[in-house]
Amino acid sequence: MKFELDTYHRNTPEQELLDDLIRVSKELSKDKVTIDEYNERGKFHSTTLTRRFGNWFDTLKKAGLEKTRNLNLTDEDLFGNIENVWIRLGRQPKYNEMLAPLSKYSAGTYEKRYGTWRGALQQFVEYVNKIDEPGATIISETSTGATQRHKTKRDINWRLRFLVMRRDNFKCVACGRSPATNPEVVLHVDHMLAWDKGGETIYENLQVLCSVCNIGKSNLDFREE
Numbered sequence: 001m002k003f004e005l006d007t008y009h010r011n012t013p014e015q016e017l018l019d020d021l022i023r024v025s026k027e028l029s030k031d032k033v034t035i036d037e038y039n040e041r042g043k044f045h046s047t048t049l050t051r052r053f054g055n056w057f058d059t060l061k062k063a064g065l066e067k068t069r070n071l072n073l074t075d076e077d078l079f080g081n082i083e084n085v086w087i088r089l090g091r092q093p094k095y096n097e098m099l100a101p102l103s104k105y106s107a108g109t110y111e112k113r114y115g116t117w118r119g120a121l122q123q124f125v126e127y128v129n130k131i132d133e134p135g136a137t138i139i140s141e142t143s144t145g146a147t148q149r150h151k152t153k154r155d156i157n158w159r160l161r162f163l164v165m166r167r168d169n170f171k172c173v174a175c176g177r178s179p180a181t182n183p184e185v186v187l188h189v190d191h192m193l194a195w196d197k198g199g200e201t202i203y204e205n206l207q208v209l210c211s212v213c214n215i216g217k218s219n220l221d222f223r224e225e
């Protein structure tokens, strides 16, 4: 254990503390660094980090490092997280951008599963491009009791959502706002011809709208009815 004066590292920038923790995790080649492991190899004392970031788990999270439970993650979880980060950035995420709070899992988690970060991105793209087979005709009832036939479900799976987002440049097609430039913007994928009115859940009938424009659109639809 190191002896350290309480105030000594008070002015060390957050990123420097986190970078040192990440360095130790790389040295050990593992995602989870214990307090003892850090105190043995770290430039600072673990209490300097916990005083800054809360408990040790919060510190690991802040550095984009996670607990071992992440080894049980499915491809769907890992790719879904890439999708979220990609949408928030409005472009392909870089290795060193896979950090909390933007990303739930570190680039290291992806390397462990897919070899390299590049490999993870390639697998992600392949996964997204898998096209669902057209299903059987779905017969459903509308709110007015009429019968409708659809070839697709109303729900938009995240792979299709991602393809539509990419085509629309991760921006609202109505007002042009995007989370990349305005973190408060939330994007939705919307049926141009409403599903209730016979619109299908297909690439050509979907568009990106922000939550504000999407609400505006529903109101218009309502008035039309």
Ligand SMILES: [Zn+2]
Residues within 6 Å of the ligand: 172, 173, 174, 175, 176, 177, 209, 210, 211, 212, 213, 214
């Ligand atoms: Zn908008």
